[in-house]
Amino acid sequence: MIRTFLFSQFLLLLSLSTVLSAPAPPDDTHIVIETRQTALVIRVNKDKDPVIVHLGTKLSHPEEYARISSNGKRGEDYTAIYNSAYTPAGGRNLLEPAIQVTHADGNPSLDLRYVRHESKPAGDGATLTTIYLKDPQYAFEVALHYKTYPDEDVIEQWSTIKHTEKKAVTLHKYASANLYIPADTYYLTHFHGDWAREMNPREEALTEGVKVLDTKLGTRADLFQPPSFLLALDKPAQENEGDVLAGTLAWSGNYQIAFEVDPLHNLRFMAGINPYASAYSLAPGKEFTTPAFLFTYSTTGKGGASRSLHRWARKHRIPQGDGNRLTLLNNWEATYFDFNEEKITALFKDGKKLGVDLFLLDDGWFGNKYPRNNDHTSLGDWQENKTKLPHGLGYLVSEAEKTGIKFGIWLEPEMVSPKSELYEKHPDWVLKLPNREEYYFRNQLVLDLSNPKVQDFVFGVVDNVMTKNPSLAYIKWDCNAVIYNAFSATNPNPSHLYVDYVHGLYKVMERVHTKYPKLPLMLCSGGGGRVDYGSLRYFTEFWPSDNTDGLERIFIQWNYSYFFPAIATCNHITDWGKQPIKFRTDVAMMGKMGYDIVVSKLDEKELQFSQEALKTYDRLKPVIWQGDQYRLASPYEGDVASLMYVNGSKDKAVWFSYLVSNRYNAGSKGNIRLAGLDPAKTYSVQELNVYPGTKSSINNATTTYSGNYLMTVGFNPNVDARRASVVLEVTEAN
Template sequence: MAEVVFDPAERLWLLTTATTSYALRLDESDAPRHVFWGPALTVEQAAAIRTPVLSKISAVDGTTDEELVVEGSARFDAPSLSVRFPDGTRAFEWKYLDHTIDEGHLAIRFADRHYPLEVALHYRVGADTDVIERWTTLRHTGADEPITLLRTDSASWFLPYRAGYELTHTVGGWSNEFQLQRTPLTYGETVFTSRRGTSSHQANPWLFVRNGDEVWSGALAWSGSWRITVRHTPSGQTSFSGGFGHEGVSWRLNTGEEWETPVFAGLYATDGVEATARRWHVYVRNHVLPHADETRPVIYNSWEATEFDVNETNQKGLAARAAAMGCELFVMDDGWFGARTSDTAGLGDWEVNRDRFPGGLDPLIAEVHRLGMRFGLWVEPEMVNPDSDLYRQHPDWVLHMPNRTRTTLRNQLVLNFARTDVAEWAHKWLDQLAGRHEIDFLKWDMNRAFSEAGWPGEADQDRLWIDHVRHVYAIIDRLRADHPNLRVEACSGGGGRIDLGMLARTDQAWVSDNTDALDRIRIQHGYSTLYPARTMSAWVTDSPNQLTGRVIPLAFRFHVAMAGVLGIGGNLLNWTPEELTEATTLLKQYKEIRHVVQHGSQYQLAAGPVTGVQYTLGNEVVVLLWRPVVNFGKPPLPVRLKALDPSARYRTGAGECCGAVLLHHGLEPSLPTGDYASTMIHLTKINPS
């Protein structure tokens, strides 16, 4: 059940999700005050929470529990809404206007008591989820000069007064994204942010706050710079707020213009962090992804095999090996266009290199399709090399500032997609590329952060931080609408731009440029704390690994990659017949279980040095186990499985097992001797209770 109810006598709204409630009310000054976020309540029960705990705290602290913390009066928290009116006034004073309720969408409209600014707080609940989506809109209702927006968060979320909160989030960098961190929540303000123009490798825009088994979590649907601030005071108040943008930027709100923030989704659960992760997985599959019912194909990507040295001959050779192995989608990576023989030139000149592909792309595409695979291409539309025809023709198209050096990273500059002419240019060539050729898949990359983020001659230059992302969204949305069979993978030098905003218009994400199987275990664990396996591209590449030099058996590499959307990225032309045979067998095994991996519920497993994941869908269970090292020659411990029927029996390739034994004693894995041992076990429930 999902509904929104308004109690006019109490001026209170109650949002009800599948199993939770969220309540807010207007105080005597019309400010929207938080009341409750937790287990299900009735309207009468929510109304009984009449005296906010905050009112018992000394006003000297200057804290607030407003649904969107505004600047002004005796408020000293970091504001979620900060504006400057033309006369210099910065405070906002709430005046309630009205509200609407439309099929689970609540919009509460306010105005400033003196200035021509309307603010609407939006809430949306769905029937099959406990996730609450929140965002804010602002509208300039006057005929005056522009209003300056200094900070416009999507929402502020308040937690109960409890001691001993724990914070879960991710940190990282290039090649070590999604490193999971769990720390006690300390007093003060904890800020997570990206100032890079992308959601970033260094942090991801979500967090969990846990107290016992209760978890309050939030995730921002935005693919540019962002900020989330967690507040925890000695008086016991705990909250977090977030939205797009970072410090030091501002935007103009012109007369008649409306400004809309991205969704900041929140979820309350009572069954711990791992179960909260599964609830987010269901939400992403059912409410975010464009084709959640699809099962993703096995990819072969040519990058690590050939890098920039691509041509029709070597790509056809790789395609033949990939098809024989059982791959279903062949993706040609960087190097197929312009003067792109290295990363120093050609980026931006999106015409096929005729020296490498004399007949254009069509002969290769036709061969890939003849082999029974779909065809995909790597693109990086937002970037340009200074050594390119595009840059020589349009040096003003990049982000730049007068009298400042244009910083190159990876020998490239960032095109200003906030400019409509640049965005239209990008859409045109992408549309033509997809329309002229039978292209089934695009790997959309973005390999560097913003720098010198200026737009000379534009009155509102900081808008580029927002409009760049909005135009990227619009281009992908238009391409998908005009080419409904096209599928897209999000990539940004690995996992530098993965978030709910990008996943709403792509089908999967490239999680990291690090394909080392041992490192990938940690990366994939952190990633799956919010995002489902259905979105997680994971490749098997060569050994020794190009990045780490680590030598890892082929089966271990496969078993790690099987935990998501399996791909192959090694140079198959150099694989031995024995490796190709083993890989073909393992790939076939993945196809037998991938519907469970990609659409099932995920559980984390651990027993001593053995870790793994379990996926459950209907009567099927898939277990992937990894033991990187053997400690003192000890045999593996039993691994206790989860979420099984204790009264049922389960069939495996080795026989039958009792559900109660698997739950309470554990599965005794048969692992190869030595380091880097792994296995995949497929269980089927044979006598459902």
């Protein structure tokens, strides 16, 4: 009896092994979604189940995707949909779902079967592939969209959901993406922090179960944890080698990203809007569109992944991503709330003397009944304070232009102070709970952008400033509060609030961008509280952190650089930290540089250095902003952080190195290997930003090196306690 049972089990395993290794049946459909290097392959089997059979390097011969075994999941999957392209809940699936609904008749199950698919050009070299799915028993449909950017090697994925049932259907979960990746081990790098300590990395091996990254902050959603990650397969993430998927969700509100190692030790992945307190009632005939999830798959480590995202962002997402940016001087650290016209116009001359393009007037310029002399009042009352600015913003714009620089302004239009005229006139415009004590974040509340009237008001704040001052050259858009008291007095569906708020925000941003398409806009949120590619569709740049200490910023900027290009990353020289101005300038130069300093307090050499650095930066910024970035030495692994930018023709590079350790005798002990150069070209290496009164230990105009030498043997930038920051220009020799 036992022998018979064992023999039958052997035959079952043999049969299963044959099935697992067998190619797909000839009647299966293969939907191949490809970029220059990557392929995502979805197979539709005889039961019309869409399942993912490949995500990784694309094959040279597309017909061979059909040879991938019919079940490459390394074991028996009783449901046959562990690797579903969009996993429904309530039926035979008992793992983490991508979508969960309750139908109009109360049925909590969903079954999604393939109907058809199509691919078509989507402009700028992109291709859009759409897969249409439907529940066989209900008039409920989902379309999966995959937009590929072949040259940039990026895939943008989202879903649309609709139905024609008799009554509303409740969406409990509605992911943007559902991916499936088999590997032996999985290493997730995610990022965490708080105000002034953003983007701290944490790498961990994923084990069986579900790892969730999420936020419930409403606004400033990235404050504790951004919706961006690196996923390395089979070994921890390396800079220049290994398979790495870099992903980020283009959404400015609550999100959830779940990584599930299934019972067969394969990785299932879902990303989208956080279902927390967000059940969405979808009326018949209406369509719900999820935000986009963006990812790139690299076989050359973290570096290859980030360069792909940078190229994509500059070309396809960030406004004027291949254009210019303005260097600015901000008054905040010079005056805080204590200023008047005389003080501000005097600072214009400081900006002109320094050599910046623009002066930015920060917080404190508005409010009359409740003057904005501290952060407890006035948000919402966007009229010039008559005591501080008796001649209005127009006078400042004109005076700045007479001085020879442009003028910009700070706004925080989404927020309201309880002590404000706006709050007194429109308490129903404010997100707050009835019959509860108000609870404030930074002495303010959030306006209800799910309300169209509030959307009109917020747009009007920006539009009025621009209409009255058409030559205004820059807006810093801040957002300092999270959503406490999450209730809308006007939204008929309370559980729609978190979603509708972001949609309302995007409507306002879209209106501003449409009317003022060339207006430079900084996305600020008390630092990096809202840095995502949903908002960056409308903003030219973002503020990574209020922490501008030069040493701290090396780490913060390093980690943002995995996902966002230098041209969008605002790095300002301020009085935070104890480093000399050369160090702070060299750190700020590896992005979009600006100043928050009191120019009049600079000594003669500091001013001379800063003026020359700005001229150097103006010459080099095309390489820094448009070049490919290579991280050469990690600040987490040694005494020195080092990275470089190389332009497209590989005839010029800018190389930054910084001392990040104060240990005895710390520094660059040997050569650092460069990257991205042409091995056949010959280069000179010259030091920049040499402080007045000092000499470089490197500059020698007669010495040249082959690209092969610099990338194989390397070069020592001679970083130590006396040379804590070194900037080198690598130029093709004539």
